Amino acid sequence: MTKTAVIAIGGNALIKGKQHQTVPDQFATAAETCAHIADIVQQGWRVVITHGNGPQVGFILLRSELASHVLHTVPLDSCGADTQGALGYMIQQLLGNRFRKAGVDVPVTTVVTQVIVERDDPAFQNPTKPIGPFYDEEKARVQEREQGWAIVEDSGRGWRRVVPSPIPREIVELRAIKALLEGGFVVIGVGGGGIPVVRDGNGDLHGVEAVIDKDYASSLLASDIDADLFLISTAVDKVYLNYGQPDQVPLDHMTVDEAKRYLEEGHFPPGSMGPKIEAVIQFLEGGGKEALITSPENLARALREETGTRITIG
Secondary structure, three states, X not given: OOOEEEEEEOHHHOOOOOOOOOHHHHHHHHHHHHHHHHHHHHOOOEEEEEEOOHHHHHHXXXXXXXXXXXXXXXXXXXXXXXXXXXXXXXXXXXHHHHHHHHOOOOOEEEOOOEEEOOOOOHHHHOOOEEEEEEEOHHHHHHHHHHHOOEEEEOOOOOEEEEEOOOOOOEEOOXXXXXXXXXXXXXXXXXXXXXXXXXXXXXXXXXXXXXXXXXXXHHHXXXXXXXXXXXXXXXXXXXXXXXXXXXXXXXXXXXXXXXXXXXXXXXXXXXXXOHHHHHHHHHHHHOOOOEEEEXXXXXXXXXXXXXXXXXXXXX
8 A cells, every 4th residue: 555654844945044045046945855755756655745934934024024114014824825825836846847857647736724723722822933033122122012022032143023833733624635645646735834723613713823833733734644654854864862962872763752751851952853853752642653854855765764763652
């Protein structure tokens, strides 16, 4: 039987650095990752792709602010929808071109995806996710007062808006994603963690000013479609203990219990590897078979067990 993989690609797969942020730059960078994903599909895997969108949402917010004297601003949920469409277009075009040149008849499509969060999620009382541009303190306080934003100082780099990051509970377009996958499509979904929405007393959905963690939403999707593999693409070829230190240790394999212990010991910080490991644990404890963490250029090699960190339940 054909196996199914959810491949979560991070920001490094779309933007290499401050000197390579333009849309053509993003196409060039994403093309490299898409080449490796195409290799995986050609190996016979059914694939759902998820992706980050933090920098792209930041660009929209900055443009919106700079143009606010002549045009309406863009709410955060619409920013998420905009970037899902734009980045989905980019990935599906690059993959489609790659398949056509290889003589492979695999259609690719993007599903603009809403993800339900709970209105009473504690995250709404404690915004922690930085978004948008940096400000000096004076401008930040003006925004705080006039826009009602939560503002924090961000690691000595300036002041920045923070928004809630609630836990994803339900993927609204799950049936569509499943149907497309069954129909032979490569599907791009829950981009940027999905557009966060809440359900009101009448059952209607409404967007909220929040950002869902991409890896948590990808983990939920992987569980919901009974994926055989949850593959997270990030900036490193493997997960390391004591990362960045002279005594760093690469990990070829971890069990869930080991991953939990390493988390408690502080090896995986909240701002970097921590959420990825937590998302993997959630997937595996929910019945998932296997997870893999590696860099974009090593996706296909990691599937062949030549690199990457493999995580299993035991």
